[in-house]
Amino acid sequence: MTESRVWVGCVACYSQGRSVGDWVDAITADDTTSTLEWRARAHADLARLVPEDPWDGVSRHEEWWVMDHEGLPLNGECSPFQAQELAEFCEQVDNCGVPLDAVLGYAQCTGDDLVAVDLEVCEAAYLGQWDSIADYAEDHARESGLIPSGIVSWPLDCIDWDEAAGQLFHDLYDVTAPAGGIYVFDTV
Structure with a gap:
């Protein structure tokens, strides 16, 4: 299977017109975005640009969404959990005797x-x-x-x-x- 990656972004920042997020492996998308360390790293550049605490409270910046993707049979956006679930399924398809495109058609x-x-x-x-x-x-x-x-x-x-x-x-x-x-x- 082609390496699948997803761009996971902060929904609150996106609503405020900022693009805050990062590309991660789709197979670990939900696991990655659930760590506070990853969230802090994703917001690090924003914190330097807007020193007056742009997210005024972490709770507003806890929703993450897959806004772009590569290597997944996906149209549009989804949650990091759905992206990870789809990547895991595609990995299982690679181990069976049916091409992914055929499974999609099936x-x-x-x-x-x-x-x-x-x-x-x-x-x-x-x-x-x-x-x-x-x-x-x-x-x-x-x-x-x-x-x-x-x-x-x-x-x-x-x-x-x-x-x-x-x-x-x-x-x-x-x-x-x-x-x-x-x-x-x-x-x-």
């Missing part, structure tokens, strides 16, 4: 929240990546023995593989792959 098909996806079920349902549903249908026909080995190609050219795929995909999910093609999953 979550959309099943309606699951990404971090709630059962990776064992996802991996069992994952059938692979193909250029199109027609390519999947032809490959499936060959692999399952429906097309005898040694058959010449011209009869196969007469088969409408898109139509054949339409019949197969009653029990399958297909998800567009970002780099092109599709990921295919069994629905069971």
